[in-house]
Amino acid sequence: MKSPAWAAGALDLIFPRSCERCGARLGGPDGDMTCADCAAHAEWIEGPGCPRCGAEPAPFRCPECRGRRFPFRGAVAAGRYSGFVRDLIHKFKFGGRTDLARPLARRLAAKVAAAPWGSSVRTIVPVPMRRLKLLFERGYNPAELLAARLARELGRPMSRRLAQVRPTPSQTSLSSEERRKNPKGAYRSRRVGGAVLLVDDVLTTGATAGECATALMKAGAAVVYLAVVGR
DSSP: OOOOOOHHOOOOOOHBBBOOOTTOOOOTTTTTOOOOOHTTTTBBBOOOOOOTTTTOOOOOOOOOOOOOOOSSEEEEEEEEEEEHHHHHHHHHHSOOOGGHHHHHHHHHHHHHHSSSTTTGGGEEEEEOOHHHHHIIIIIIIIIHHHHHHHHHHTTOBBBOOEOOOOOOOOOGOOOOOOOHHHHTOEEOOHHHHHHHHEEEOSSSSSHHHHHHHHHHHTTTTTTTEEEEOOO
């Protein structure tokens, strides 16, 4: 349930919000992350992206996914994984800025709602994190926070059907070829049906999302779509 306008206004007086890019005080809608000037320079993907991988549309075939096959049927992304959007994801993912889950999920919800398959989604599932990493390293799973907020925005249930069954090295330290091999067989899902929306913070090679989608389909999902903040 969304907070009434007067409550959001009162909170702004007590805890004034500021632009995540330049620090200027914000007075616009509660979900705004930037001032109007900075919003024009942010790396958000406006309009429909590549239907296969969510990347910013190109004049011809998408250079990001050309010649590649993904187990998920389609994808949406809120922005390019560069500049301000990348900094925002790092704040959310590594900097403890869990409050960013709400505005990021709102952007993703608009993308999902506009996708041809958006209305068919039955369940929202986050990319999981190993329990030891969750407890002793990160303290929270960014994908799960994002999925929970997205589920509220879209009015669909979130389910923790997926589990990571073996540890994998961080993708950030690996080459492209190593990234593709790293998550092989690392995920397993409990029974799930219908169209599933898989949620993660970033899509790079698509290896992790692909393995998660494969696990979901082995567990009964009719089709898997993907929603990420950065592409």
